[in-house]
Every structure is written in structure tokens, then in C-alpha cells.
Amino acid sequence: MKEEAPKITEAEWFVMQVFWKSDSLTMSEIIYELTQSTDWKPKTIQTLVTRLVNKKVVGYQQEGRKHRYFALVSEEESIKNESESFLHRIFGGSLQPMLVHLVKTNKLSQDDVEELKRLLDERRD
Numbered sequence: 001m002k003e004e005a006p007k008i009t010e011a012e013w014f015v016m017q018v019f020w021k022s023d024s025l026t027m028s029e030i031i032y033e034l035t036q037s038t039d040w041k042p043k044t045i046q047t048l049v050t051r052l053v054n055k056k057v058v059g060y061q062q063e064g065r066k067h068r069y070f071a072l073v074s075e076e077e078s079i080k081n082e083s084e085s086f087l088h089r090i091f092g093g094s095l096q097p098m099l100v101h102l103v104k105t106n107k108l109s110q111d112d113v114e115e116l117k118r119l120l121d122e123r124r125d
Contacts, residue, residue, distance in 0.1 A: 005073075005081035006055035014038070015048045016078065019058060019071035026066050 008016065018025065018033045025033070030049060031042045040048075049069060052058035057078075060067040091098040108116075 005077075005085075006057055007085070008052075008055070008057065008078065008082070012048055012052055012055075012057075013078075015045070015052060016057065016071065016075070019069065020075040024061075024068040024070040026063075026068055028066075030069060 015030070015034065018030060022029075027046065027049065031045050034040055034045050035042070049058060053060060053069075057071065057073045058069055059072045060069045087093055087095065087098060091101075103116075
């Protein structure tokens with residue numbers, strides 16, 4: 001049986017964005033990056049990183065007295081997992097109703113429409 005991908009909260013997803021932009025970071029670097037774009041306290045950031053380590057989506061290596069943290073899952077893999085989870089939770093795993101809903105409820109530019117047509121034509125072949 002396939003191991004289920006860990007669920008990442010919205011806040012954890014935001015932290016992961018920092019990891020996906022860098023090879024590895026110290027806790028000080030992570031805190032610096034996140035305090036530039038959030039009002040989170042350093043302790044909150046440390047807690048979020050610890051949760052991600054416990055979920056095995058972030059790893060670390062000892063480097064002297066510091067740890068260097070790094071992503072264990074790629075952004076692409078995480079997007080795929082989140083998309084599949086959403087598809088199953090909301091649309092019962094059926095892609096067609098989701099696509100219809102998105103097309104009907106979102107404003108599409110002519111470029112968007114052409115890209116969708118191109119992708120569908122590729123899949124048909």
C-alpha cells in the first residue's frame with residue numbers, strides 16, 4: 001500500500017516556499033526570511049519547522065553548533081499531492097467536474113483558452 005503523503009497546513013506551506021528557494025538554511029536564515037514577509041515570532045517559526053521535520057518533509061544536518069535545514073520533498077511533488085487530495089476530497093476523485101467548475105467560475109483570458117485547447121488536443125493524441 002502506498003504511504004500517504006503528509007498533510008501540510010497553510011502556514012507550513014508558506015514555510016516550505018522558503019526551503020524550495022534555497023538548498024539549505026540555518027534556523028536564523030529561515031527566521032530572517034519569514035519575518036520579512038510575516039508577523040510571526042521566531043518561536044512560531046521554530047515550531048513550524050519542527051513540525052515539518054516531524055512530518056519528514058524537511059530534514060537537517062548538524063553543522064557545528066547549528067543545524068542546516070533542507071526540503072526532503074520537492075515543490076512539484078507537494079503540489080501533486082495537494083492537488084490529488086483536493087480532487088478526491090471535493091470532487092470525489094473525478095477530474096471532469098473540477099475542470100468544468102474551474103472554467104465556469106473563473107475569468108479566462110484568450111491565452112488561457114488557447115492553452116487549455118492545446119493541452120486537451122495533446123492529450124487526445
